[in-house]
Amino acid sequence: MAGPDPAVAAVRLAVRRALADVLDGRTAGPVLVACSGGADSLALLVATVFELRGSGVRTVGVTVDHGLQPGSAEHATQVVAQMAALGVDETLSARVHVEGGGQGPEAAAREARYAVLEEVAQHFSASVVLLGHTLDDQAETVLLGLARGSGGRSIAGMRTAFDVFRRPLLEVTRAETVAACAAEGIQVWDDPHNTDPAYTRSRVRHAVMPVLERELGPGVARALARTATQLQADVAELDRQAAAAHARLDGADGLAVSELEQLSDAIRLRVLRLAALGAGALPADLTHGHLRSVDALVGDWRGQVGVDLPGHVRAVRRDGRLAFVRAPGTV
Numbered sequence: 399m400a401g402p403d404p405a406v407a408a409v410r411l412a413v414r415r416a417l418a419d420v421l422d423g424r425t426a427g428p429v430l431v432a433c434s435g436g437a438d439s440l441a442l443l444v445a446t447v448f449e450l451r452g453s454g455v456r457t458v459g460v461t462v463d464h465g466l467q468p469g470s471a472e473h474a475t476q477v478v479a480q481m482a483a484l485g486v487d488e489t490l491s492a493r494v495h496v497e498g499g500g501q502g503p504e505a506a507a508r509e510a511r512y513a514v515l516e517e518v519a520q521h522f523s524a525s526v527v528l529l530g531h532t533l534d535d536q537a538e539t540v541l542l543g544l545a546r547g548s549g550g551r552s553i554a555g556m557r558t559a560f561d562v563f564r565r566p567l568l569e570v571t572r573a574e575t576v577a578a579c580a581a582e583g584i585q586v587w588d589d590p591h592n593t594d595p596a597y598t599r600s601r602v603r604h605a606v607m608p609v610l611e612r613e614l615g616p617g618v619a620r621a622l623a624r625t626a627t628q629l630q631a632d633v634a635e636l637d638r639q640a641a642a643a644h645a646r647l648d649g650a651d652g653l654a655v656s657e658l659e660q661l662s663d664a665i666r667l668r669v670l671r672l673a674a675l676g677a678g679a680l681p682a683d684l685t686h687g688h689l690r691s692v693d694a695l696v697g698d699w700r701g702q703v704g705v706d707l708p709g710h711v712r713a714v715r716r717d718g719r720l721a722f723v724r725a726p727g728t729v
């Protein structure tokens with residue numbers, strides 16, 4: 399008897415690896431699959447149902463309705479019906495209210511989505527929430543990070559696992575998820591955002607990556623994703639060292655400049671970032687440039703009073719210490 403289609407087999411293997419602890423009975427609680435109705439998350443869902451069959455672990459399919467487009471509620475209803483037809487034990491549609499705030503609608507929708515997925519995970523006492531990001535999503539993330547001039551954390555791309563979330567398909571291509579769905583006769587939804595040139599990610603996907611693949615060879619996406627994997631271990635280690643240094647140096651009246659001077663550049667800049675965030679600086683707006691200016695208070699101090707940071711935080715040097723305080727006039 400012929401085995402499963404190669405794409406189906408690739409997706410199942412990735413899911414099996416990601417759920418090794420669940421399949422071994424080392425974690426309790428159902429597995430949640432976040433499903434948008436696109437090929438990536440449907441391939442993920444159907445492979446999860448397959449792998450957990452007979453294990454006694456329940457699967458819950460969750461779709462999030464961001465309420466941003468007309469017809470989004472009908473779409474969510476269709477995804478729920480499709481998830482049920484594909485054999486998940488329980489389905490749920492979670493409607494979120496997306497507030498614009500200072501960020502764009504994409505970022506606001508993402509924030510609302512992750513928050514509601516966490517709530518749903520708690521409600522079901524789920525052991526994990528699976529997300530369907532693919533190798534191509536990872537490659538695009540690395541490229542976008544490079545193009546922004548970001549640091550290691552950004553170029554290290556998306557993590558395989560964080561908090562309750564896991565991304566089993568980071569080594570599976572988008573084409574494989576599409577092929578897996580086709581092989582299983584699953585109808586997929588094409589998110590119109592994904593082809594809308596108004597979005598940078600869409601332009602990277604449809605205009606930039608094809609040129610790179612043509613001019614540099616067909617392995618570019620895989621190579622970019624590999625860059626992320628390699629950097630992730632390095633970034634995690636630097637972050638670990640910086641957290642330890644920050645915990646050691648952080649005193650009631652700030653950080654001692656003499657001790658900061660002993661740290662390597664890589665660790666010191668991370669410690670400064672942690673201290674700034676601890677005082678309320680906004681992570682999304684805190685740039686490398688800000689940190690360099692704060693660092694000048696340590697290594698290139700010419701009596702400058704302080705450095706203002708996004709989030710109404712000010713870094714100030716006084717009496718041989720660097721303190722992060724609320725900027726005057728803010729509460």
Ligand SMILES: Nc1ncnc2c1ncn2[C@@H]1O[C@H](COP(=O)(O)OP(=O)(O)OP(=O)(O)O)[C@@H](O)[C@H]1O
Nearest residue numbers: 432433434438439460461462463508528529530531
């Ligand atoms: N509306 C949704 N409902 C449930 N899950 C979703 C929804 N949208 C996205 N997801 C989950 O996120 C994964 C990635 O989707 P997509 O690439 O469209 O999101 P993104 O906005 O680019 O990613 P992210 O914002 O998470 O970095 C999907 O495979 C799915 O698991």
